[in-house]
Amino acid sequence: GENVEQHPSTLSVQEGDSAVIKCTYSDSASNYFPWYKQELGKRPQLIIDIRSNVGEKKDQRIAVTLNKTAKHFSLHITETQPEDSAVYFCAAILTGGGNKLTFGTGTQLKVEL
């Protein structure tokens, strides 16, 4: 089945700096890659997603890049703010298996003042 690896597990940045989180996936047939932000005790919140037919997508301070050949995708957050502090999960659709989302292991992002 699909396997999604995520790095780093923790990331600490200064306010205003950029943060980058990287994920790799194993199933070359995967075609949908969402990123979620989860605050403690809350549901995952979709922040951006990308489909396999594009290489990059941007929404204000957040961007995602996808390299299908290398089977990796990254989340980029610019001009980080304290409210960006949370756990971020990447995910990939496991195609042909009921479209199950397989999640990465998560990255605890801390934005320090």
Added chain:
Amino acid sequence: GAVVSQHPSRVICKSGTSVKIECRSLDFQATTMFWYRQFPKQSLMLMATSNEGSKATYEQGVEKDKFLINHASLTLSTLTVTSAHPEDSSFYICSAREKGIYGYTFGSGTRLTVV
């Protein structure tokens, strides 16, 4: 936008009892419902997938007789944790998908504590 209502948000039960968690899609038809479990500081682990009117498909290592899933309608799915034990204490969360739509709508989660 799409909303999934999940109840209860928190539940404490005694060891050996059963607990039912309910997820309702409020403004769309949840043709597929996914049930996840999340232990502290860990990722979301898929437990099972259910399609409306069909038996649920369980992930390897998940006991189907212990975690009963019902998806009898397009707007309601339930997860029953039977004979709960302290090790079942976790954050349970559902995620609904509408046929033909890429997006996944998550419930608000249920914090289960078994004492």
